[in-house]
Amino acid sequence: MNFRQLKYFVATAETGQVSRAANELSISQSSVTTAIRELEAEMDTELFTRTSHGMELTQSGRELLGLSYDILTKLDEAVNIRERSSGVTGRVLVATTYTVIGYFLPYHLGRLARLHPNLDIQLHELNREAVEEGLLSNRFDIAIVLTSNVMNPELESETLMRSPRRLWLPQGHRLANLRSVDFKEIADEDYIMLTVDEAANTTMKYWNFGSTQPRVKLRTSSIEAVRSIVANGQGVTVLSDMVYRPWSLEGKRIVTVETDPPVPTMDVGLAWRRGAELSPGAVALYDYFRLTFDSSLTLNS
Known part of the structure; x- marks a missing residue:
């Protein structure tokens, strides 16, 4: 087990897709796939369930993810050790x-x-x-x-x-396998509107670029509520990668798709x-x- 394998594993777990992990790491998809296979062989267990929608963590994978965060944090500290007394008081x-x-x-x-x-x-x-x-x-x-x-x-x-903003969908959604989704198609879905940090105002700015409006089912200030509602198939939303996680608190899968046209970054x-x-x-x-x-x-x- 090495730093590279863990880094590629975490990127895949967080993005839910080998292709997106490779893009974020600026490496080839085969490098990510190889690292994960090496890790699974060394641990003698499957870390992901491969589906048509991406990579879903197994229970072993979830346990390793938590440990990987700790390991990578410690490694980062070791690589970036400096004089502790900076002189700033x-x-x-x-x-x-x-x-x-x-x-x-x-x-x-x-x-x-x-x-x-x-x-x-x-x-x-x-x-x-x-x-x-x-x-x-x-x-x-x-x-x-x-x-x-x-x-x-x-x-x-x-x-x-x-941080790019993308469309969030539950696993298995009819739009999940598309490369991008236009706003007319999104407008046919129930929309979950996040309101915290002026998210609703920002959302309406890019919706107003077109001739459609979101069919808002719920407004909430809770990002975790949005995550769970989307994962349970009760609506869709457009939010940034910074707040994205590939699963809800209940462990249900969330996938992301590009919007057409792309919306402004956060x-x-x-x-x-x-x-x-x-x-x-x-x-x-x-x-x-x-x-x-x-x-x-x-x-x-």
């Missing part, structure tokens, strides 16, 4: 929103704590309007938000990652008051995220 007040704190930040908070053990990072979860007001009134040093939602000209923002990044001089703690966060997401520049350079 004090407190930094950080504003964020529901989706970012739930699906983006936890991993990075752990790394930041190891890199800057003397930096007190105080998080505040708010809606976008409150985050923007807090930045403008200097109540927060910096924000980690959905930059695709930030419109205030008095704020500067920088996008770190762009962008995550940093925001601060235009012209503000960032505190040392805010600069440390800025530099960390820029370096993590492969930028060649920092505020200190």
Whole structure:
């Protein structure tokens, strides 16, 4: 068992498809398939059930996935070991929103704590309007938000990652085997509308590009509720890959398909008051995220 096998296994488990895992890893599909077969042979057990809709984890696969997250996290820490005493001290007040704190930040908070053990990072979860007001009134040093939602000209923002949005379907759905689905076909399905972090407003923006409207069956602020309802065949939705998981809490399968035309990405990044001089703690966060997401520049350079 090696790092490569586990990395390819996790990518396949998270995406539910060898082709998508290969695309995300920028490698060939045969490399992913070979790694999984090697892992199954070494463990003498099947990790996936192969179906026409993709790869579904077996019970052994689910157990290995949890262990793989722990192993890969430890390996990442070992590869990225640095001097623990960064010299940055004090407190930094950080504003964020529901989706970012739930699906983006936890991993990075752990790394930041190891890199800057003397930096007190105080998080505040708010809606976008409150985050923007807090930045403008200097109540927060910096924000980690959905930059695709930030419109205030008095704020500067920088996008770190762009998460594609796709159509979510239950396994076995009539549209699941298509390469892409147009909005007229989606409009024939019951639609589950997520409302948290202005998701409903964003959804209607790209629906309004065409002549159709979603047949909304339910509006909810719970991503897990959306996941379970879709997995149980009670509707479809369009959400980002960042919040996608290939199964619901009950263990039922969710597959994704491209929309035609593609919809705008959900962008995550940093925001601060235009012209503000960032505190040392805010600069440390800025530099960390820029370096993590492969930028060649920092505020200190």
